[in-house]
Amino acid sequence: MTTVAPPAYDDVTEEFEPVIGLETHVELGTRTKMFCGCPTEFGGEPNTHVCPVCLGLPGSLPVANKAAIEATIRIGLALNCSIASWCRFARKNYFYPDMPKNYQISQYDEPLCSDGWLDIEVDGEIVRIGIERVHLEEDTGKTLHIGGATGRIHGASESLVDYNRAGIPLVEIVTKPVPGTGARAPQIARAYVTELRDVIRSLGVSDVRMEQGSLRCDVNTSLNRPGDDWGTRTETKNVNSLRSVERAVRSEMIRQAGVLRSGGRIIQETRHFHEDTGETTSGRSKEEATDYRYFPEPDLAPLAPDAAWVAELKAALPELPRVHRQRLQTAWGLSDLDMQSVVNAGAVELIETTIAEGASPEAARKWWLGELSRKANETGVELAAIGASPRQVAELQKLVDGGKLTDKLARQVLEGVVAGEGDPAAVMQARGIEVVSDSGALAAAVDEAIAANPEIAEKIRGGNQGAAGVLIGAVMKATKGQADAKTVRELVLSKLS
Amino acid sequence: MIKKTAAELGALIASREVSSEEVTRAHLDRIAEVDGKVRAFLHVDEAGALAAARAVDERIKNGENLGPLAGVPIAVKDVLATEGVPTTAGSKILEGWKPPYDATLVQRLRAAGTVMLGKTNMDEFAMGSSTEYSAYGPTYNPWDLSRIPGGSGGGSAAALAAYEAPLSIGTDTGGSIRQPGAVTGTVGAKPTYGGTSRYGLIAFSSSLDTPGPCARTVEDTALLHAVIAGHDPRDSTSIDAPVPDVVAAARLGATGDLTGVKVGLVREFSGEGAEPGVMASFRETVDALAKLGAEVVEVSCPHFLYALPAYYLIAPSECSSNLARFDGVRFGLRAGDDGNHSLEEVMSLTREQGFGPEVKRRIIIGTYALSSGYYDAYYGQAQKVRTLITRDFTAAFEQVDVLVSPTTPFVAFELGSRTSDPYQMYLADLFTIPTNLYGGPAISVPSGLSEGLPVGFQIMAGTLRDDKMYRVAAAVESVVGTLTPPAL
Numbered sequence: 014m015t016t017v018a019p020p021a022y023d024d025v026t027e028e029f030e031p032v033i034g035l036e037t038h039v040e041l042g043t044r045t046k047m048f049c050g051c052p053t054e055f056g057g058e059p060n061t062h063v064c065p066v067c068l069g070l071p072g073s074l075p076v077a078n079k080a081a082i083e084a085t086i087r088i089g090l091a092l093n094c095s096i097a098s099w100c101r102f103a104r105k106n107y108f109y110p111d112m113p114k115n116y117q118i119s120q121y122d123e124p125l126c127s128d129g130w131l132d133i134e135v136d137g138e139i140v141r142i143g144i145e146r147v148h149l150e151e152d153t154g155k156t157l158h159i160g161g162a163t164g165r166i167h168g169a170s171e172s173l174v175d176y177n178r179a180g181i182p183l184v185e186i187v188t189k190p191v192p193g194t195g196a197r198a199p200q201i202a203r204a205y206v207t208e209l210r211d212v213i214r215s216l217g218v219s220d221v222r223m224e225q226g227s228l229r230c231d232v233n234t235s236l237n238r239p240g241d242d243w244g245t246r247t248e249t250k251n252v253n254s255l256r257s258v259e260r261a262v263r264s265e266m267i268r269q270a271g272v273l274r275s276g277g278r279i280i281q282e283t284r285h286f287h288e289d290t291g292e293t294t295s296g297r298s299k300e301e302a303t304d305y306r307y308f309p310e311p312d313l314a315p316l317a318p319d320a321a322w323v324a325e326l327k328a329a330l331p332e333l334p335r336v337h338r339q340r341l342q343t344a345w346g347l348s349d350l351d352m353q354s355v356v357n358a359g360a361v362e363l364i365e366t367t368i369a370e371g372a373s374p375e376a377a378r379k380w381w382l383g384e385l386s387r388k389a390n391e392t393g394v395e396l397a398a399i400g401a402s403p404r405q406v407a408e409l410q411k412l413v414d415g416g417k418l419t420d421k422l423a424r425q426v427l428e429g430v431v432a433g434e435g436d437p438a439a440v441m442q443a444r445g446i447e448v449v450s451d452s453g454a455l456a457a458a459v460d461e462a463i464a465a466n467p468e469i470a471e472k473i474r475g476g477n478q479g480a481a482g483v484l485i486g487a488v489m490k491a492t493k494g495q496a497d498a499k500t501v502r503e504l505v506l507s508k509l510s
Numbered sequence: 511m512i513k514k515t516a517a518e519l520g521a522l523i524a525s526r527e528v529s530s531e532e533v534t535r536a537h538l539d540r541i542a543e544v545d546g547k548v549r550a551f552l553h554v555d556e557a558g559a560l561a562a563a564r565a566v567d568e569r570i571k572n573g574e575n576l577g578p579l580a581g582v583p584i585a586v587k588d589v590l591a592t593e594g595v596p597t598t599a600g601s602k603i604l605e606g607w608k609p610p611y612d613a614t615l616v617q618r619l620r621a622a623g624t625v626m627l628g629k630t631n632m633d634e635f636a637m638g639s640s641t642e643y644s645a646y647g648p649t650y651n652p653w654d655l656s657r658i659p660g661g662s663g664g665g666s667a668a669a670l671a672a673y674e675a676p677l678s679i680g681t682d683t684g685g686s687i688r689q690p691g692a693v694t695g696t697v698g699a700k701p702t703y704g705g706t707s708r709y710g711l712i713a714f715s716s717s718l719d720t721p722g723p724c725a726r727t728v729e730d731t732a733l734l735h736a737v738i739a740g741h742d743p744r745d746s747t748s749i750d751a752p753v754p755d756v757v758a759a760a761r762l763g764a765t766g767d768l769t770g771v772k773v774g775l776v777r778e779f780s781g782e783g784a785e786p787g788v789m790a791s792f793r794e795t796v797d798a799l800a801k802l803g804a805e806v807v808e809v810s811c812p813h814f815l816y817a818l819p820a821y822y823l824i825a826p827s828e829c830s831s832n833l834a835r836f837d838g839v840r841f842g843l844r845a846g847d848d849g850n851h852s853l854e855e856v857m858s859l860t861r862e863q864g865f866g867p868e869v870k871r872r873i874i875i876g877t878y879a880l881s882s883g884y885y886d887a888y889y890g891q892a893q894k895v896r897t898l899i900t901r902d903f904t905a906a907f908e909q910v911d912v913l914v915s916p917t918t919p920f921v922a923f924e925l926g927s928r929t930s931d932p933y934q935m936y937l938a939d940l941f942t943i944p945t946n947l948y949g950g951p952a953i954s955v956p957s958g959l960s961e962g963l964p965v966g967f968q969i970m971a972g973t974l975r976d977d978k979m980y981r982v983a984a985a986v987e988s989v990v991g992t993l994t995p996p997a998l
Contacts, residue, residue, distance in 0.1 A: 065609075065610065065611050068840060069835045069840070070591075070609065070610070070611070070840070070841065071591065071597070071599070071604065071607075071609070071712040071713075071835070071836075071841070072590070072591040072609070072613060072709070072710040072711055072712045072713070073611075073709070073710070074708060074709050074744060074745050074746065075746070076743065076744060076745075076746050077746065104831050106830075106831050106834060106880070108834065108837065108854075108857060110837075110839050110853060110857070113835065113840065114834060114835045115834035115835055115837060116831050116834055169852075169853070170849075172853050174839070304881050304882045306830075306831070306877065306880035306881055306882070306885075307880075308827060308828075308831070308880055308885070308889060311715075311716035311717040311747075311828055312713075312716050312746065312747065313746045313747075314746045314747060
């Protein structure tokens with residue numbers, strides 16, 4: 014096959030219209046697993062959080078976790094869904110060693126919640142994303158394939174399975190197809206997952222951490238020419254960060270456009286996103302995929318949530334993130350545009366917490382949107398995962414406010430914090446960073462600078478205060494930048510007045 | 511001693527006229543004497559049984575009241591998980607597996623002080639009507655060792671008929687308690703679905719499987735029923751409702767008075783497909799019930815004729831999924847793990863070598879019936895039939911207290927005579943299957959002999975009205991008496 018250079022993104026969106034869809038899996042933070050009493054804690058020695066039920070031993074039976082059902086209903090309500098008055102679990106049958114029973118207890122044509130929506134804000138505009146369904150299922154175990162080139166099951170010499178994760182309650186949230194987003198499709202996909210994450214976090218039902226896999230996302234993408242029917246979609250898996258959501262949609266749009274332009278056909282298939290290359294590769298083809306032979310789970314009684322209980326849960330929903338953000342915007346005194354940049358940077362909660370730790374709104378915003386956002390972009394990590402915590406940022410600002418650090422020095426300290434060198438005070442000590450406030454030492458440095466630049470000194474004496482910059486620069490250089498520029502300026506001017 | 515009923519043995523043990531250890535020893539001796547011919551047991555837990563018996567004796571000596579069956583030996587079908595005691599479900603794929611936990615039923619048996627002698631033979635994964643599909647060889651009918659003891663619970667029934675145990679536990683998915691009871695001249699009850707816990711019962715067909723009691727008398731069966739029944743929070747399909755007083759009902763029936771009881775004859779089971787001797791015994795028993803004061807009427811249940819095909823779609827569909835977990839990864843047999851086979855190959859080799867022909871047949875049928883494109887035509891359609899059969903039952907029980915029929919169309923057949931034609935084997939469950947699809951209780955009680963072999967009489971009742979069937983069963987017993995097989 015000849016390699017054709019991929020089309021430019023702008024050309025893609027000029028020629029094609031994308032339709033996207035997102036399937037998100039959320040591990041619930043219930044104390045116990047979905048169908049047994051084993052703990053759900055992350056980590057733990059392999060196969061220690063297991064029992065006959067989650068190991069699928071012969072004769073064992075599942076009993077549904079009521080807290081998980083409640084959490085799912087609350088997610089459904091927060092996403093404006095209808096809650097089924099009667100529904101059943103279903104078995105999804107396929108053989109895989111990380112599935113203890115070789116079937117997954119899930120839901121099929123009778124989801125617990127259906128037909129809702131989530132409003133997201135993109136560039137100050139509200140976009141409504143339709144929610145097809147929210148259902149409850151059990152997670153699988155984890156398989157580690159040793160040997161073989163790919164780290165996958167084929168060609169492996171040994172396969173090890175850890176069932177600690179098997180049976181952890183998992184909520185699947187599926188959007189309706191989202192057409193009409195044009196060039197903004199990648200951005201909208203990311204904004205949706207971000208908003209969904211914030212909604213679920215506000216409900217307190219999951220820690221929704223993509224890096225630990227408690228929030229996982231599959232992205233469906235198709236392209237069609239304007240006026241044509243929707244194209245064949247692909248499902249991209251292994252999308253493990255918000256940034257990857259955006260990149261995966263974009264890269265899949267470019268790939269599909271390349272195929273379509275050269276007269277090719279899109280195959281309905283699962284594709285894997287690669288964080289390093291930013292591209293997707295083909296997984297198994299859906300056209301030859303397993304027939305899951307879904308049927309109603311006969312081991313579990315149907316779910317019939319009482320209408321009064323659902324109404325109670327609805328009434329008790331917390332303030333949802335969009336409302337919360339509006340409140341913060343007012344409190345922080347930000348314009349719509351400023352707030353938008355805070356949201357886009359994923360900094361709302363970080364700034365909120367930094368303020369709670371004692372920083373002013375202006376200072377908190379300055380650090381998170383300035384220095385830290387820049388670093389996050391450079392290194393390609395989420396802002397929240399940058400390595401500095403809101404508490405550390407608040408402490409840093411306290412040091413600046415107390416005159417212990419200048420802005421410039423504070424940036425050096427922050428670099429140390431981000432690099433994992435510890436809290437701001439520790440970084441200062443380790444790196445020997447401090448404001449030179451000893452007036453004797455500073456005065457001596459100023460005298461030296463004046464002595465070394467007699468013409469400049471003369472100019473200043475003559476009333477040209479603008480010339481002071483040269484002397485200030487010389488002092489700063491002599492003190493290795495550890496002096497407060499404002500203090501130096503005052504000293505220079507007073508000595509030459 | 512071994513010919514006494516469980517009720518008698520329990521009373522003797524409670525009054526310390528005899529110890530549980532002596533009773534247990536006597537049954538272990540009997541097993542040693544005759545089980546070489548009968549082969550009812552897959553595993554005899556002699557040490558465990560004697561230890562349990564001594565513990566019960568000790569507790570009784572200390573004045574504890576453990577109930578009417580304390581100290582009485584019992585045999586348990588090998589499909590129930592028993593902690594530390596081999597559990598195979600009659601399959602090679604579980605050879606040597608020792609469960610790390612007890613089934614709820616087994617826990618209840620221990621709590622009631624019964625003494626488990628061992629695990630009984632069965633058709634592999636409870637699929638069969640003759641126990642010939644056991645991976646460990648057949649069980650032989652104590653009435654005639656050339657004949658089958660019924661199935662799938664042939665071991666549990668034969669152990670009773672051979673006086674190897676006074677009580678046993680079976681499981682009934684399409685007749686696996688009742689049909690073995692019928693052909694061995696013993697009593698077997700399938701309780702209301704959800705009336706007995708399935709936790710620890712290795713699943714064949716989850717929506718049909720029902721563990722239940724087996725004994726040589728109706729009263730013993732009822733006593734055992736009372737021990738094992740009742741809600742279990744570990745089984746979501748278990749019914750959270752009081753257990754009807756089956757023991758009182760059995761004692762009431764034993765007085766021989768059926769005044770005010772309405773008995774329904776199913777028109778659709780009026781004789782086609784059943785042997786003449788079986789029908790003769792059935793009609794004689796119905797006449798006897800009328801003489802005891804019962805009002806006998808004919809009831810139509812038109813959809814019963816579709817029960818067999820519906821069952822042979824629903825049960826295999828569920829089994830195809832339930833048996834997926836037997837893959838050699840976590841427990842039991844593992845084949846081909848020699849470094850030359852992939853994980854997928856190990857899983858399929860394990861299943862190929864571990865499952866017998868009938869199990870494979872049903873997995874293939876069920877996999878097909880659930881596949882996309884066929885689901886509606888097979889599994890979906892069968893569920894509709896199931897609903898119609900349930901409606902037939904509901905309508906019938908608005909008119910009558912119980913429905914009666916022969917338990918099985920034929921007396922014990924010769925070993926090997928039906929294994930070559932699965933359909934002929936499936937016909938053994940013609941009369942028992944409708945109840946499983948409905949979920950109500952049913953019991954088989956001996957109604958006499960045909961050509962020297964036992965015939966079973968089936969009584970079916972409405973869901974959670976297990977008491978009604980016990981009353982009528984005890985009345986039948988009051989007329990027919992218990993059957994004694996020839997000496998082994």
